[in-house]
Amino acid sequence: MNDRTENLLLALPGILLLGLAFFLPIAQMLLLSISGPEGPTLAHFVRFLSDPYYLNILWRTVRLSLLITVICALIGFPLAxxxxxxxxxxxxxxxxxxxxxxxxxxxxxxxxWMVLLSRSGMIPEMLRDMGLVGRTFALMQTEAAIVIGMVQVLLPFMTLSILGVLTRIDGRLEEAARTMGCSFLQTIRTVVLPLALPGIVAGSLLCFTLSASSFVTPNLLGGTRIQVLAASIYKSVTATPDWPFAAAQAVILFVGILLVLVPYIKLTGAKHG
Structure with missing residues (x-):
């Protein structure tokens, strides 16, 4: 038995587990998304992409995920x-x-966060007492509430991803930059930030994908008035129920995340392993 066959046999249990736990459900979802009463159809995708309501949900999901990722990076990098x-x-x-x-x-x-952000919660009351907002000000069931809650949930992923890279940077590089006349901010911008970029990209990837597919926090803090794609999928499964349309939405979300993953793999795979 050669080494290649032996390695394949050792990896076979993991491959089977991956196929049963990942590829099989994905294949079933893809088949369900194109199923119709008279055979395979793309009507569910056409329905989603031609309806401004669902396109608005998709745009809100992408926009909030990008905003949450940027805020996590702005907080996570200085903290790390x-x-x-x-x-x-x-x-x-x-x-x-x-x-x-x-x-x-x-x-x-x-x-x-629901307690803190409610109309009588500590944060709105504090803002009212400071005269920064009016008496009718509310944070619950707003996009701001979703962003606040999701940043708190995802910030550890960003911080730890960046921390793992920063700990491997030789401190003498910063000392050399300061010796050559760079200020603290110039050293951060020209030395630390470029070297920490793999950690920032990895943390951003985690934050974006987890945010885009998150259901609990956006659903509880945003309510039914402000829906994201994961909540729309849940509604299609439970309220309608329309499983093929829910599967089509899940495929769109899956493809959207892949569109983020593939460039990341292409740009960083060869350089950083």
Missing amino acids: YIMTKVGPKLRLWLVVIVILPLMTSVVVRTFG
């Missing part, structure tokens, strides 16, 4: 950079603080 500059003990505690929310259910954290 600070974590690399503090002592080992403080860094450990900061990592624990970042990871700690992941140990709590997303549903529990979202209900906490």
Whole structure:
């Protein structure tokens, strides 16, 4: 038995598991999305792409996912950079603080935000007391509430992705830049940021894909008035129920995420492994 055959036999259980847990459900979803009373049809895709209501849901999903990803990067990069500059003990505690929310259910954290963002919650009341908003101001069932909740959920993924790259950067490169006359911000822009780009891209990929496919937090904080694509799929399955149309929406979401994954793999695969 040669090495190639032996490696294939060792990988066979994983390949079978991947096929049963991933490829088989995807194939069933694809078949369901084109099923019709009289045979295969693209009517479900045409219905989605020709209806302004569903196109608005798709655009809102993409727009909010991009906004959430950008905010996570703007917060996650400085936080990860600070974590690399503090002592080992403080860094450990900061990592624990970042990871700690992941140990709590997303549903529990979202209900906490519902309490804080409700009309009588602490955040709207604080803004009213400061005179920044009117008495009728509300955050619940708005896009802002979805962004706030999703940033809190996804920020650890961005921070830890960037932290893993920043810890491998030689500190002498920053010292050399400062010696050559660069200011702190110039050093960050010309040295640290380019070297941290793989971590930023990986964290952005995680945040975007998880945000685009998220259901619980957008549904609870946005309500029925502000729907994203995952909530629309759930509604098509439970309220109508229209399984082929729900499968078509799922395929559109799946293809949209692939359109983000493929360029990332092409751009970073050869360079960063």
